[in-house]
Amino acid sequence: MKKAQLVFIPWPDIGHLVSEVEAAKLLLTHHQQLSITVLILNHSSVNPKVHNYIESQQASLSTISNRLRIIDLPKGETDFSFVERQKPHVKEAVLKITQSESNIESPQLAGFVVDMLCTPIIDVANEFGVPSYIFFPSSAASLGLLHYVQKIHDEEKFDPNEFKDSDATLPVPSLVNPFPAKLMPFAILSREFPFLLNNARRFRETKGIMVNTFLELESHAIESFKMLPVYPVGPILHLGSDGTNAHQEIMQWLDDQPPSSVVFLCFGSMGSFGEDQVKEIACALEHSGHRFLWSLRRSPCPGILASTCDYEDPQEVLPEGFLDRMAGVGKVTGWSPQAAVLAHPAIGGFVSHCGWNSVLESIWFGVPIAAWPMYGEQQFNAFEMVMELGLAVEIKMDYRNESGIIVNCDEIERGIRGLMEHDSEKRKKVKEMSEKSRMALMDGGSSYFYLDGLIKEVIDNLA
Template identity: 50%
Template sequence: MKKAEVVFIPLPAMGHIIAAVELAKLIVERDDRVSASVLMMNPPLDSTTTKYTESLTASTLPNRIRVVHLPSLEHTAVSNMAWMASLAEAQKPHVKEFVLKMKAQSELSPHDSPQLAGFVVDTFVLGMNDLAGEFGVPCLANRLPAKLLPSLVLKRESLASFLGAARRLKHARGILINTFKELESHAINSLSKGEIPPVYPVGPIVRCKGNSYDVGSSQINDYKDIMQWLDDQPPCSVVFLCFGSWGSFSVDQVKEIADALEQCGHRFLWCLRKPPCKGKIESPSDYADFQEILSEDFLDRSAKIGKVIKWAPQVEILGHKAIGGFVSHCGWNSTLESILSGVPIATWPLYGEQQFNAFEMVIELGLAVEIKMDYRKDLSKDGIIVSSEDIQRGLKLLMDPESEIRKKVKEMSQLSRKALMEDGSSFSALAHLIEDIMGN
């Protein structure tokens, strides 16, 4: 039986690595002829990424998936796309060395070892696709919806790198998109008609519940406490606020959020992170005590209807019957998790492509309400202050039990699940992708 090996090269950031690992799982579990290697470039963008990759041991992964850690390089600033391009360029020799060893092994035992069939390269490290040409195999690039351009495009110094990555997509064998046809049918149909590689919408790819990273030894008590609190709340009564692994706010903005929550009166679960020091580009940390940022009066008054937390098992929370709405930064993974769970979103984008995700969800698809769609925050600076009144207005729309948006999200949730089932659109797209892989 012919066997094939696919090499995944994600950007070393949490959302990118998770998507690559989950896609690799889908492929190898669908077809026992295919195996996958996920190459982890170093340095990672934050310590959370390191913890997640360390949790990916052989015992936690399906057979025929291996995680390979490439040698560490000197850590440099992570403020622009040029850094991503230079990281990919510096890691190319290590990737090439790994693939050469893999090919040598397959030549020694051609009947037992899989043959290299292609690379799946993250959009932000598309310079790696040169290696695909060297080895005579195709390159497939991860999701980059054409109209959802990241904040980096607005900076002159990083625009050239971004446009270069976009041009390279034309030379890929295929483009993998973490979406499903029923959600973005117009874009998928449009992209399928031009002179570009085939598009494979294989989502929603969502991190599995019970992931060993999500419930580590230091967080198991937090997890139980959160879920037990949710168990005690009425169905669809809780608004969940969470802004991703890089989401944090200034003291003044936190006060406006607290005031809005108190004034609107909804039950709430708020994941609140501490911003880094001014001028530093690093991920947020935990508050030792929430009285550092929230008044004791607020904590006392809201104790019966609200809970402020340091860390959130997001997939499990969104899937809980008590959750009625999600105030989100509109990262694409979080957006898909919310859709899959049938929970409407109030959009509060921060950086990257999140403003465009928010625009698509609110304006084009009608699956979300707006808090501040054009909010933009540099990772090293505070953004503008969104008023308590604007936040309250968004929360009122979000938690309306009879809203059309709530009904549409429930319908899209059902479609997202059907897409992953046998004969569903994403199930079929994955089958076509595997056919292409085996054809190489």
């Protein structure tokens, strides 16, 4: 068997980076003759969580595999031409790799896997005469939406901002149902749109797109791609024990709760609410009567771009006496080890912002979601989970955290009660999909099949 080397270029955001590094590890388990080098594009606004994750991975590489390397590139300034300016650094790093591994036993450079936002690096792959693949960290349906929006923009001069607050629907081929335009991802409605379009146009130059999903979850979306070769290779998850030891108090509290009795509220690394909204959530939790674990965070976190941090004293934003009244029922905490919490048998439901990684974790652990999207493409994910797949209930699907709208206590309570119904059809569907997500990655499963197909193509490309 030929030895092959792939170069991975993740976007330096924690949600993109983690799933791409985990995808690299997954590929390595499938082919012993494969090596992967991950090149980290550094910029001045990188969240410290990115550095912490990279350092933890570099420290454990000897135990993971001697076929995986992570190399930091020089730091650059953050703007929409950031990746373009990183091309010389990428070329230099790959030249060093190929020159240091020039003997007959060394792996041969077989291709680049570039994040959906790093398509300028395709030019570097072309210079080396090897193919490129896209890594798409979100759903197949959202890939279909991006493809659709790019196509109608270029062919019909479609301006998504015309639909920003309208009741119009769009016939997105990757969805069964008409898509409400007001749920359009924020990046498509913002100044990021040209940047996103430029990346999307280049997808067709590649040999295929790795998508963090699995066939059984998104069969319609995956089958809707006629011209783009799509490889659903997920669910790609980072289920390490990060933070669990540091948060024993949370896990011990969960140990004392009955099975499937606790609703977990957690809104991602950028998810936070103002004081008025926090009080409405507290009211809903108190009235619902359900046990709860609430990861309550504040924003902005001083000195850290686009991130939240813990309250020194959460009582400053909670209703007076709330913590005393809820002492035997619920727990308010700061940062929580989300995967470890979702894995705990006491958790019966998840009030979530619907980031795609969180969606996949909830499915993996068989925990139904109440959708409360906030930013990014989360409104689209919420629509897919609630309306397309029937795997979630809605709290407020069209919520955007910059809108200033307050979701009232009754709406939130209604969502929590629907979420925690023990014999609901949604709960059964999520449990069934959980089994399918695990089967997909096993020998003979759908994602296992697609991974093998992708590796075969990479090896066959070698001269």
